Amino acid sequence: MTSPEHPTHEPEHFADVVAGLPSLEGRTVAVTGSTSGTGAVFASTAASLGARVVLLNRPSPRATASAAALEAAGAHVVPIACDLQRFESVRLAAADVAEAAPDGIDVLCNNAGVMGLADVATPDGCDVQMQTNHLSHFLLTSLLWPLLAAASEARGEARVVNHSSGARRGAPLRAAYLEPRGGNLGGDGFPGFGKWRRYQQSKLANLLFTYALSDRMPEADRLRGMKSVCAHPGPTDSGLQAKTAGAGGTRLLDRAILRRTLRVAHSVEDGTMGILCASFEPDVDDGQFYGPAGRGEPGPAVLLPPERDPAAERLLWDVSERTTGVTDFFGADSAV
Ligand SMILES: NC(=O)c1ccc[n+]([C@@H]2O[C@H](COP(=O)([O-])OP(=O)(O)OC[C@H]3O[C@@H](n4cnc5c(N)ncnc54)[C@H](OP(=O)(O)O)[C@@H]3O)[C@@H](O)[C@H]2O)c1
Secondary structure, three states: OOEOOEOOOOOOOHHHHHHOOOOOOOOEEEEEOOOOHHHHHHHHHHHHOOOEEEEEEOOOHHHHHHHHHHHHOOOEEEEEEOOOOOHHHHHHHHHHHHHHOOOOOOEEEEOOOOOOOOOOEOOOOOEHHHHHHHHHHHHHHHHHHHHHHHHHHHHOOEEEEEEOOHHHOOOOOOHHHHOOOOOOOOOOOOOOOHHHHHHHHHHHHHHHHHHHHHHHOOHHHHHOOEEEEEEOOOOEOOOHHHHHHHOOOOOHHHHHHHHHHHHHOEOHHHHOHHHHHHHHOOOOOOOOEEEEOOOOOOOOEEEOOOOOOHHHHHHHHHHHHHHHOOOOOOOOOOOO
16 A cells, blocks of 8 residues: 555665675574564575574464465474463473574574553563563573574574664663553553553663673673674564554554654565674674664664663663563573
8 A cells, every 4th residue: 555654665775685695504593573574574584595494473373374485485494382472481482492493593583573552461460562572582582592502602603683673762761661560651541652652661671681681691602602683673664553553553643653654664674674684694793783874764774883871781681580580591591
């Protein structure tokens, strides 16, 4: 559907970026949220470069159909059930990944996300946006750390790639959003800003987690080539906006945000360039952050200046550990 408010977006830079990526033969790549959007493009691109791709999705007809479509196109995929709204599902998924990928995970791309949802609690009592977008990825990364370490030991490198957003800006991180206080975090009343604040906090958490992980990883892991990297896609016509609207995002403010995003957005392929570069470009350094150069604008993925905030990173790490029940991020709670 093309209109002045929702123009058609064709890929501009995607083919050039993919042409510059190395072969991924012999690598295993895991991605969350591959049923649509950037996760779907990421999964098919990784598979086309030769990787075995572990697809971590909540069970749904979309998950089944998207995995089947990749397989029909000749991709080597391993679908695993992983509902990021439930810590127990993440724990079960990590155990399944350990069984499916005994040779390790070369890249874990924490891509999945939801946006602008109502102030509701997950079954674990957390905010639905924060648990889906950050807390479950924090837990998943901890559980899969030994598999990432195994890949770096065997092949000299492994990466955790988080997917943030231009929406990360706006307010410093507050502990309350990371705590099990779902349903009590700003509500859904007038003027309807609460849902956007909760999304902002979750996307800020993605970037802070990247830096906190980079600082805290054991020296032996760093020397073995383990890296914590981040990207944001820029405004992207992925279908995410329609899901927000479908979930009740009909206030004036919602409509203004969603319309503005779609007016300036780039294609979903171009929106995937950041996580593709962060995951597969050679010579990526630990702690790097990719995204379009412009603020709130689309464009080629470039290296962005660091946005370090040690106090917020410490807060993020400590409260995420408490809420997810992780007591030894790099060791005792792991999947293997
Ligand atoms: N599009 C943009 O303009 C934009 C801008 C900035 C950042 N981002 C970020 O980019 C990432 C990808 O979003 P997208 O734009 O590609 O949106 P999308 O097309 O809606 O994709 C989101 C993916 O996340 C999955 N997901 C949602 N809830 C889940 C859960 N509980 N468990 C497991 N998977 C779940 C969805 O699967 P289901 O089919 O199960 O729902 C879907 O596969 C997100 O982190 C988002 O915050 C997007």
